[in-house]
Amino acid sequence: xxxxxLRGHVVVITxxxxxxxxxxxxxxxxxxxxxxxxxxxRDALEKVAEGCRKFGGEVVVVPTDVTDAxxxxxxxxxxxxxGGRIDVWFANEGVGAVGRFHExxxxxxxxxxxxxxxxxxxxxxxxVPVFLRQGRGTFINMISLGGFAAMPFASAYSASKFAxxxxxxxxxxxxxxxxxxxxxxxxxxxxDTPGIGHAANYAGRKVTAPPPVFDSRKVADAVVRLxxxxxxxxxxxxxxxxxxxxxxLAPDFTIGLVKRIVERSLSHAxxxxxxxxxxxxxxxxxxxxxxxxxxxxxxRQGAMAAGIALAAGAGLxxxxxxxx
Numbered sequence: 001x002x003x004x005x006l007r008g009h010v011v012v013i014t015x016x017x018x019x020x021x022x023x024x025x026x027x028x029x030x031x032x033x034x035x036x037x038x039x040x041x042r043d044a045l046e047k048v049a050e051g052c053r054k055f056g057g058e059v060v061v062v063p064t065d066v067t068d069a070x071x072x073x074x075x076x077x078x079x080x081x082x083g084g085r086i087d088v089w090f091a092n093e094g095v096g097a098v099g100r101f102h103e104x105x106x107x108x109x110x111x112x113x114x115x116x117x118x119x120x121x122x123x124x125x126x127x128v129p130v131f132l133r134q135g136r137g138t139f140i141n142m143i144s145l146g147g148f149a150a151m152p153f154a155s156a157y158s159a160s161k162f163a164x165x166x167x168x169x170x171x172x173x174x175x176x177x178x179x180x181x182x183x184x185x186x187x188x189x190x191x192d193t194p195g196i197g198h199a200a201n202y203a204g205r206k207v208t209a210p211p212p213v214f215d216s217r218k219v220a221d222a223v224v225r226l227x228x229x230x231x232x233x234x235x236x237x238x239x240x241x242x243x244x245x246x247x248x249l250a251p252d253f254t255i256g257l258v259k260r261i262v263e264r265s266l267s268h269a270x271x272x273x274x275x276x277x278x279x280x281x282x283x284x285x286x287x288x289x290x291x292x293x294x295x296x297x298x299x300r301q302g303a304m305a306a307g308i309a310l311a312a313g314a315g316l317x318x319x320x321x322x323x324x
Contacts, residue, residue, distance in 0.1 A: 006087075006227055007032030012079050014066055014123060015092035017044035018286040019193030020142065022051075023220035024090060026289075029057030031224060036079040038064040039093075041282030048286075058082075066093045066119030067111075069126075076126040086130050088227045091123040092142040094195070095279055096157040099202030108200055109156040111279045116160035117167070124171060128181075136180035138230050140223055141168050143187050145240040149247040152259040153203065153266070172232065182230035187244075188219045189237025192294045194287025200277035205269035210261055212239065213293045 011028050015021040017039035025037055029052035037045050037052075042063045049059040060082065064075045079086050095115045097108045124139055131137030146154070147161040171183045190209040193216050201207060214237040222236050235241050246254040277283070 005031070006224070008083075009033045009087040009227070010036065010079055010082050010085055011088040011090065011227070012036045012038065012075065012086060012127070013090045013092060014038045014064065014075075014119070015094060015142070016048055017041050017282070018048075018198075018288060019195050019291070020188070020191060020216045020219045021090075021092045022048045022286075023216040023289045024092065024223050025049075025052050025059075026055065027217070027220040027224045028088075028227070029053075029055040029059070032056070033088075033227075034058045034060075034082050036060045036062060036075070036082065038062050038066070038075050039282065040065055041286060044282065044286030066091075066122055067114040069122045072119075072122040072126045076130065080130065085134055086127055086137060088138045088140065089123060089127045090140045090142070090223055091120045093119045094142060094144075095199065095277070096154055096195075097200035097202060097277070097279065098153055098207050099200075099274075100153060101155040104156070104200075104202045108202070108276060108279055112156035113160050113163075115279075116157065117163050120164055121167060124167075128171070128175075131181045132178070135178070138182045138184060138227055139171070140184045140186060140226055143168075143185050145187055145189050145235075145237075145243045147185075147187055148240065149243040149251075149258065150255055151262075152255065153262050182226075183232070184226045184230050185233050186219065186222060186226070187233070187235045187240045189214055189235075189239035189243075190293075191216055191219060191237075192291045193289070194283075194291045196291060196293070197287065198278040198283045200275060200279045201272065202274045203266055204271060204274060205266045206272050207269065208265070209293050210265060212237070215294070216289050 011033045013021055013025050016025050016037035025048055035057055039045050045061045049061050052059045062075050062078050064071050066072055093115055095112055097104050143164050144161045146158050147165040150158045168183055168185050175181050190213045192213045196209055219236050222234050
């Protein structure tokens with residue numbers, strides 16, 4: 001099913017208080033959609049809603065903890081009250097923790113799985129019956145390049161993203177007979193959001209995203225395109241495709257390379273005290289769309305990384321051919 005426009009469509013966005021969620025809310029507002037914005041922090045949501053209303057969008061704020069199935073069901077009911085239907089549900093919630101697996105407390109691992117996997121399942125469980133009654137609807141899952149290649153020092157995050165990818169495959173299989181109901185996955189590369197500053201950190205070092213880092217608005221544009229023309233899998237940023245291909249061709253090499261990059265980054269990083277970040281509550285300051293990670297020097301490093309990736313890819317292909 002193709003949709004020429006989104007004016008009047010009811011769109012639910014979880015994780016809408018900053019970063020990709022905020023950028024996507026603004027993009028949908030410009031398209032004339034009716035928005036239902038959810039996250040744990042009311043104040044941050046109200047700020048996002050205020051910005052969306054400047055674009056002429058109708059916006060409802062519903063503070064929601066997605067790990068609570070009853071709260072997500074209430075979010076769905078609030079969305080239905082707007083016009084008796086839900087057209088798009090963007091499951092965008094996500095948290096993480098940095099540190100070696102055994103150094104991160106188990107309650108932190110558990111909370112990451114509850115948010116990144118169970119939270120998305122709660123969203124799907126709430127809205128899929130609505131889509132089936134309507135005979136149409138689009139469920140968009142925010143995953144990550146971590147759904148294709150494991151991220152060392154982020155074990156629970158990686159586990160949740162691999163599991164979420166599998167969950168989406170199951171949903172698509174069960175809905176095969178529903179041509180107007182779509183389950184879409186989005187796999188961004190490293191994105192410039194406040195999220196990395198909000199993450200739990202048990203590594204004892206300040207963490208930043210390795211270059212290249214992409215703009216949240218690119219992800220938002222991809223999500224809006226999916227609402228108009230749904231497709232199963234969408235990647236944002238060439239790094240995701242490189243990681244996907246590299247992991248398929250040489251998983252040990254790819255994971256080892258990522259591990260060395262992260263270890264080197266941590267070894268040069270500023271020491272900090274461990275923190276649980278936003279795992280168990282909303283951040284004190286949501287932070288807006290951008291995380292300040294795309295400095296001119298990081299853009300130059302990103303260009304260098306692209307060249308290195310191309311060279312590594314060529315070398316990998318030559319190695320595979322020589323083994324054959």
